[in-house]
Amino acid sequence: MLAVETKNLTKMFHKLKAVDELNLEIKEAEIYSLLGPNGAGKTTTVRMLTGLLRPTIGGATVLGLDISKNLQEIRSRVGHLTETPALYERLTVRQNLDFFAKLYKVPEIEIKPRIEEIVDLFELPEKLDEPAGTLSKGMKQKVAIARAMFHKPELIFLDEPTASLSPESAKIVREQIVKLAKKEKRTFFICTHNLFEAERLSSRVGIINHGRLVAQGSPLELREMRKDETVTIFRFSTWEINTKEFFEDMKIEIVDQNQDQKYVSVIIKDIEKQTPSIINSLAKNNFQLVEVKHEFPTLERIYLELVELEGVPREENSMEEN
Ligand SMILES: Nc1ncnc2c1ncn2[C@@H]1O[C@H](COP(=O)(O)OP(=O)(O)OP(=O)(O)O)[C@@H](O)[C@H]1O
Ligand SMILES: [Mg+2]
Known part of the structure; x- marks a missing residue:
């Protein structure tokens, strides 16, 4: 079974085609990174896959379930770190995680040890009983990542997980991702601008521009596209x-x-x-x-070349929202 499969997935915002007939196949236990410039349609894609937006045309399955029919079940089995995650600022880190755990029906007996475990993983124990509002930006981000993974989802969408993290925090997050994918066969779908990270972390990357997939493959496969430029x-x-x-x-x-x-x-x-x-x-x-x-040319070089090549004016491809 594929963890994610999209079929001509398309999202219009009035005349703007934010996601344009996207066909993606993400395998189980894969770490897949979606790359693309600002406004390329990464967040919109993830929001459709997690049920926050409805596709205009096309569809998708997530964990084999149709996003137009089985949203409830999909939501309970996936984790989602949104682009701008919000915590309840007045609640402590522990209360935030506890609230989320109950929402996701994590059995009461498992909640406390899980909080200790996950807070330890992300090196946040001393902040556990502080109001979330008093945490630094990066610490809040780590709590949000911990929250997205709290109920041990099979598939985890992470929208720019390490953007506000220091190098050492980003390293911890990357290590957890790799460990969970390898040992527990969890699947990760990551939106990122960090090409260095995508190259080291991902089994495959997809590059989108103007909502369209312009290249896909392992980081090495993409770099080999320009082997002659070594x-x-x-x-x-x-x-x-x-x-x-x-x-x-x-x-x-x-x-x-x-x-x-x-x-x-x-x-x-x-x-x-x-x-x-x-x-x-x-x-x-x-x-x-x-x-x-x-x-070899770096992934950054390939990325920049592809994104510049594909700079087709969006208007040419626009169509009315139905
Ligand atoms: N709710 C919305 N209403 C109207 N337009 C939207 C909406 N959400 C996104 N868009 C537009 O859709 C396009 C794709 O946006 P999206 O947020 O998916 O890009 P992205 O690839 O995640 O970019 P970034 O790297 O900046 O996060 C952009 O042109 C954006 O302005
Ligand atoms: Mg985005």
């Missing part, structure tokens, strides 16, 4: 003034050079064939080479 870095122990000329003479494109740090970055057309001969030639010409490194 940059090779040559680093030297001493810098020779004719370094630039050497590469130019070999008809190799230089993308960057740094005299202080003694390196050049170049694009080599056929890495396997050409690299050894370049190294040989450098040695013959008395260049003091200390390191050769090949770097």
